[in-house]
Every structure is written in structure tokens, then in C-alpha cells.
Amino acid sequence: MENISALLSGFQVVLTPENIGVCMLGAVLGLIVGAMPGIGSLAGVALLLPLTYKFNPTTAIIMLGALYYSNMYGGSFSAILLNIPGDSPAITTALDGYPMAKKGRPGQALVAANTASFIGGTIGILILTCTASGLANLGLKFGYAEMTLVLLIAMTSISWLIGENPIKGIVITMLGILVASIGMDTLTGAPRYDFGSMYLLGGIPFTPFVIGCVGFAQVIKLINERAADEKQRQGEERNVKLSIKDSMLTKHDFRRILPPILRSGILGTFVGVLPGSGATTGSMMGYAMQKKFKSEEPMGTGAIEGIAASEAANNAAAAGAFAPLLALGIPGSGTGAVLLGGLMMWGLNPGPLLFDSNPEFCWGLISSLYLANIFTLLVAILVIPFLIKILSVPVKYMIPIITCVCIVGAYSTSNSMYGVMVMFVSGIVGYLLEKNGFPTAPMLLAFVLAPMLEKNMRKAFIASQGSLKVFADSPLKVVLLAIFLILIFTPIVKNILRKSKAKKTAASV
Amino acid sequence: MKKVLSLTLALLMVLSLAACGGSKKEEAPAPTGGDAPAAEGFVPDKTVTWICTSSAGGGSDIFTRKIGEIMTNDDLVGGQTIVVSNETDGSGEVGRNKVATMKNDADYTLLTFNSGDLMPMVTNTKNRSSNFRILAIMAVDKQLMFSCPASDSKTDYAKNGGDQGDFAAAIEAAKNGTFVVIGGSKGDDITTYNKLLEEVGLTEQQMGYITYDSTSDAITAALGGNVDFVISKPAAASQYVESGDLTPVLALANERYAGNLSDAPTLSEIGDYENVEVPVWRGVAAPAAMSDAAVAYWSDVLGKVSTSDAWHSEYLEKNQLIDEYKDTAAATEYVTTYEADYMAANGLS
Numbered sequence: 001m002e003n004i005s006a007l008l009s010g011f012q013v014v015l016t017p018e019n020i021g022v023c024m025l026g027a028v029l030g031l032i033v034g035a036m037p038g039i040g041s042l043a044g045v046a047l048l049l050p051l052t053y054k055f056n057p058t059t060a061i062i063m064l065g066a067l068y069y070s071n072m073y074g075g076s077f078s079a080i081l082l083n084i085p086g087d088s089p090a091i092t093t094a095l096d097g098y099p100m101a102k103k104g105r106p107g108q109a110l111v112a113a114n115t116a117s118f119i120g121g122t123i124g125i126l127i128l129t130c131t132a133s134g135l136a137n138l139g140l141k142f143g144y145a146e147m148t149l150v151l152l153i154a155m156t157s158i159s160w161l162i163g164e165n166p167i168k169g170i171v172i173t174m175l176g177i178l179v180a181s182i183g184m185d186t187l188t189g190a191p192r193y194d195f196g197s198m199y200l201l202g203g204i205p206f207t208p209f210v211i212g213c214v215g216f217a218q219v220i221k222l223i224n225e226r227a228a229d230e231k232q233r234q235g236e237e238r239n240v241k242l243s244i245k246d247s248m249l250t251k252h253d254f255r256r257i258l259p260p261i262l263r264s265g266i267l268g269t270f271v272g273v274l275p276g277s278g279a280t281t282g283s284m285m286g287y288a289m290q291k292k293f294k295s296e297e298p299m300g301t302g303a304i305e306g307i308a309a310s311e312a313a314n315n316a317a318a319a320g321a322f323a324p325l326l327a328l329g330i331p332g333s334g335t336g337a338v339l340l341g342g343l344m345m346w347g348l349n350p351g352p353l354l355f356d357s358n359p360e361f362c363w364g365l366i367s368s369l370y371l372a373n374i375f376t377l378l379v380a381i382l383v384i385p386f387l388i389k390i391l392s393v394p395v396k397y398m399i400p401i402i403t404c405v406c407i408v409g410a411y412s413t414s415n416s417m418y419g420v421m422v423m424f425v426s427g428i429v430g431y432l433l434e435k436n437g438f439p440t441a442p443m444l445l446a447f448v449l450a451p452m453l454e455k456n457m458r459k460a461f462i463a464s465q466g467s468l469k470v471f472a473d474s475p476l477k478v479v480l481l482a483i484f485l486i487l488i489f490t491p492i493v494k495n496i497l498r499k500s501k502a503k504k505t506a507a508s509v
Numbered sequence: 510m511k512k513v514l515s516l517t518l519a520l521l522m523v524l525s526l527a528a529c530g531g532s533k534k535e536e537a538p539a540p541t542g543g544d545a546p547a548a549e550g551f552v553p554d555k556t557v558t559w560i561c562t563s564s565a566g567g568g569s570d571i572f573t574r575k576i577g578e579i580m581t582n583d584d585l586v587g588g589q590t591i592v593v594s595n596e597t598d599g600s601g602e603v604g605r606n607k608v609a610t611m612k613n614d615a616d617y618t619l620l621t622f623n624s625g626d627l628m629p630m631v632t633n634t635k636n637r638s639s640n641f642r643i644l645a646i647m648a649v650d651k652q653l654m655f656s657c658p659a660s661d662s663k664t665d666y667a668k669n670g671g672d673q674g675d676f677a678a679a680i681e682a683a684k685n686g687t688f689v690v691i692g693g694s695k696g697d698d699i700t701t702y703n704k705l706l707e708e709v710g711l712t713e714q715q716m717g718y719i720t721y722d723s724t725s726d727a728i729t730a731a732l733g734g735n736v737d738f739v740i741s742k743p744a745a746a747s748q749y750v751e752s753g754d755l756t757p758v759l760a761l762a763n764e765r766y767a768g769n770l771s772d773a774p775t776l777s778e779i780g781d782y783e784n785v786e787v788p789v790w791r792g793v794a795a796p797a798a799m800s801d802a803a804v805a806y807w808s809d810v811l812g813k814v815s816t817s818d819a820w821h822s823e824y825l826e827k828n829q830l831i832d833e834y835k836d837t838a839a840a841t842e843y844v845t846t847y848e849a850d851y852m853a854a855n856g857l858s
Binding site for chain 1: 634
């Protein structure tokens, strides 16, 4: 109850014309920034931080909060329409979103993504409101061993994306892990695989790598398939006129996406709270979990459930990440760290005292998330008819446009040509891999998860001095370990059972 | 549909208003030149680029932007604009190498250069501080060891009933075979840890170290009970000490700190050891090709910043740093010695 009254006082702070204005502005900017590949929430918040110095801190954080939040919506736009994830949490959205758009339902895919974002985010914010500091403390209970097990479970999701040829899938996963290990060792600072190059010392930057593997590889593919595509287009020219009405979900669609949204919303919030995991892990876990449930169409072929699961989880995680930030001054992600820097610039001391010393600030921020969520949904749905027009643009115009977007996105990560080089190289490699039957999604997931797994596992081993006992000495760890083992062994056991059954039937015949 | 339209219109208005506001702020200050400093021979007559090899929002970035802001606000740079460029490729090595080898515009390029930048640079590349002109050192920071005795017991030391509030007891326990684990960030904190280890005569197998990407990550680990002790600068830990979450247990300095950190004894107080103090400095460097006149000019301007009220109230006090301005000559000598010591201690040549 106390939290509810605090929230209401928070709404009092937010519902001034000025704050509503900046909240809307933040939502719109976030949507734009999120939709541009390469400029994720991190860069968006960092770029706009200086703009807010002249505001009072509450107004400023409301704007940045709204911006961070609506970013998670924007990321799905280019993922669904162009197969270029706007930010890393949208990688899993692209897996089903793009095929669904290709199937002629781009409007529904976007609306499903936005609806999922909205409901998932609302779940996250509600949990945040009710538990606030309690939630943050829950995150602290997770030690390295627990995080290692959670990440191992997340890693199993890769096996679903491997495709028809398991050997190729494993090869490509290993490649992702290998590429991720380039750069400085996170624990000792020793250079790995730098081949004497100064650039490689900092590792392969994530965003250009993703833009290249997915976006630029797509461009090369389009160039190759241009003639065929143009022929096909002439036939369906008239069908692409879509209005908001045509994009709306049917009752049946809605019934399909609701269960994954609810599941992912709750899971995502929790993942967001864990220190250092953030929205990317959230959306991957959400997507992986959906694989375990029934979908009407197989996942990865344009199943609306897949879009819903990953989008709901990533928005919920974004909301969840605010809990440790506000209650403990711990950033759950890079963006959180920049926000934290901003708080300090405004003379606020983020940390365990913030809720007590600046309640109007904390609750103002939380209530602004509610507003931002609604604004973003409205804006996002309104722009859908315009966005869909992108799909009707002939390929010969799309190729240079997407190339430009890729270059700008890759450049903006570190404001240097290095990012662009990485983008081109990984684009060409990505295309060749794809063409030879190596799916790139497992590589990207391995690239994201492997460094986190390595970090947590090595820390666990340092603390335990190399003893394996550390992974099974508490009930929580045992449960996590059991989930992991079940995930690993179920297919094997099933396989054995099926074979023995087949033998029996063969013998009886 | 009308509502939708009015909402869109409202949005557009807000956007255009904000756009106006934004552009006003970004306008470059008109060159006045009236109060330009008196250093002879050199006065900047175009935009100055200040390279910061850490990402936006972090400690180095705030340091850089604060100085830039004071320089512009107090009209110390002849009305010119200072543009901060965050160049983080290759963990910052690319940016540092670029500045070191820069020939054109050398007089108009500055680089934020801290002890935390120097250590990985000399370890992983052939770049050395002698490839730069060191313009000034602006502030020095020292460290403390903190712990969170109320956290969940996840470490060997805590599980065996060790007192995380007592570092002397932890040293004893480590000597008797209980593993004690310390957390901290990269660079500065590792150096301090190694010095500490050497001083108390322990090995990494007795008292281990976990490296975190940032101090705030390390503090999180201490709050969660994942490490027994955490090395941090005062500013990052201050809030947690005030709230009672972290306890200062050891001052890594030659004398005790003031205020709420005064409870922490120095190393010589808790046993027969020498004090361990590794100064963490924040400085400004420039390309080797910068002209002498420009070096004198920038060193002088940075000196003026260091005596300004804004620098003291908005930066040093807020971050609990020690005011220690060194001009180009003193700073060059200081950095050279620091580098030589560091390289000798780590077997680098």
C-alpha cells in the first residue's frame, strides 16, 4: 500500500505539462533512435544526456527514462521490416518477425511486437512498483555460480536455432565464441588473439558485427536475388496498401500471443534485475522459453508467438533493470551506467539512499514509465502504415538505402571507420556462411552469451578455488542445475527411448 | 481520428519547440577574446578537439567535460569551442596512438590521460608516455578497502565465520589457509592489490582478486557477498558507507581519511607493515608535436581551471578528490617516474 501511495505522489510529479511534454519527446526520440540500426539505447541516452543538463533532474530523468524505454519498441521495427535488428535485444525478434513480414503480414508483425512490448513492459513496471527495493535485493542473491547456471540455460536456446545440419550449427556456434574471445581478457587484462593489432585489442565491437552479419549480408543477398524479386513484385504490386485497420491483430492472433507475453513478461522482469544481464539476455531467454511451449507455426518461420515472447521479455527486462539502478545505484546494463553518470552530474547520489532522500525523483521516474509506455504504444501504432511502405519500395532503391543505414549505424558505435570495416567484413563472411547453409543466428547468440558465461564462470572458480562444488551447494543452484541437465538430457533420452521402441517394433514384426 | 490528429499535432509542436531549444544551446559562444590569457605566442583561433578514450558518461568523460565547460564558461580559451570526442576503439589504444603520432592540428588537440590509461598502454602496446606532451595533472585520488559484513555468506572466509569488518583477521585467516577474496576494477585497483599482497606477504592462492569492469560492479559484488573486501575510491563508495551497507576497513593511504571514512585504519596501524598508497592521478596530455608555446598556454589554462570555484565545488568536492595541480614540467617528471616504477614492478621494458 505504501508503494501505491508513493506511486500516486509520483504521478503528481509527472503530470505537469512540462514533464508530460518531455516524456512524449523522450518516447518519440527513443522510437526513432531505437529504429535506427546501430544507435541503440546506450548511444541514444549518451547523446541526449548533455541536452538535459539544463533541466531539473526529475524532468531530465523522465525524458531519459522514456527514451530508454521506447527504444525497446523501436528496435523491433527494422528487425521486422528489414531483418536488421535496431539493437541487440531485437535479434530474436528478427528471427520470426522478418519471415512473418515476408509472408505478407508485416502490419500484424509490428502490431504484435508493439502489443507485446506494451503488455510485457506493463508487467515489468507493475512488478517494479510493487516490490521496488525488494526486487533489487533479490538480484543480489545471485552469485557467480547461479549466474553461470542461468547463462548455461540461456545457451541451450542456441540449439533451437541450429537448423537442419547440427554439425554446421555447432561449427558456427564455436565461431561465435571464438570471435567473442578476441580482445582483452576481462579478468586479467591479457590481450587475446590481437595479432599485434591495436584495433583487435578492444575486441570485435558488437553492433557493427551484428549489422554486418545480418543487415549487410541481407544486402548482398538482395543484390543477388534482385531480378527474381522484381518479377515477383509485379504480380503483387497492388496488395501492399495497408492501413492501421488492416494491421490490427485478429482475436485469434491475440489469443496466440497472450500466453507467451505473460510468461516472458514475468521472466524478463526477473532477468532484467540480475546484475549485468539486461534486455538482450531477457529477450533471448524469453524466446528460448517460448520454444518449449506450443506455437501454431514452427518458431523461426514467422510465428507470431516468437515475436511476442522476445519483445515482451525485452521490455519487461528494461523495466526490471530500473530496480537495482534506483534501489542500489547498480546499473543493470550499459545504458543504466550512462543514466547513473547523469544522476551524478545532476548532483544526485545514486545509491541505497536515493529512495529515502529523493522519493519524488524515484517515484516520478517510475510513474513516468507508465506514461512513456502508453505514449510509445500510441506513436508506434500510428506510424505503422507509413513504415510498411518501406516494404513496397523496389529492391533497386532499397539496396543503397540499407547499405547507407548499415554504414551509418556501424560508424556511430565508436565514431570511427573501424566499425564500418568490421561491418563490411562480417557482412561478406555472414553472406558466405548463410549461402553455404550455416545459419548466423547461433553465432550472434554465442557472441553475446559466451563472454558473460566466461566472466561469471571464471569468477565462480576464483572464489571457490577451482572446486566444482560451488555449482551445487544451495537449493537454488541445485534447481538451476537440474533445469539445465533436464534440458540437455531430455532429447538424448527421448532419442534412446524412440530407438529402443523402434527396435522392439522391428523385432516384433 | 480527430483525437489522433490532435495528438500528432501536439507531438509535432513539442518536437519543434524542443528543436528550437536544442539549437540554441548548441550555438557556439561568440568569440570575445577580451579576457584571453596572457601566455605568449599562442592563442587558439579555431575549435579544439579533446579526445577522451573512455566512453561517454564514465569518470574520465565527466572529468573531460567538466574542464571543457569551465574553460568555455570562464572564457579561458579565447571564445573557442571545445569538442569532446570519445574514441574507444581498441580499449582506447587507437585514440591514444592517434594523439601520440598526430602532426597536423597538434596545437588544437588534447587528450585525457589518467593512471588507468597509462597502465594498459605500457603493458599491451609500445606506446609510452614520452610519446606525448604531458600538460598537467589535475587531481589525485586514493583508495580504501571496504566490506559488507551484513551480506550473504558466499565466500570461504565468510562461511568459516571470518569477520569481514576486520582486515587484520582476514590476513591471519589467509595465512592459515582460508581463502580470502578481494574485488576491484581494472588497472589502478589491481596495482594496489598487488602492492598490498607483497607487503603483507601473501600469495594469490591465499588472497585472490576478482577483476570487474568497473568499481560499481565490484561494489555490487561486495553487497551480494561474492567477495570479502572491495577496493574502491572514496567517491564511488561514499553513499554505501552513509547508508551503512559498506564498512570502510582499511585506508590504502599514508594517513587516515576524514569524515565518515575516518574509522578505517591504515595498514601500518593493523600490523607490522608499511602503508600501501598508490596514487591514482587524472591528467591531460597532448601530441608530441605540440609547439612549446601551445604547451605553455594549455598548462597555464589548466592551472586557471584548477583554481576556479567551479572546479572545486562541482568536481573535486563532489568526487572527493585531492586537489593536486602540477604544471607541465612537474607533471612530466611525475608521470615519467610513475611509468618507470610501474614498468619495473611488472617486468616490462
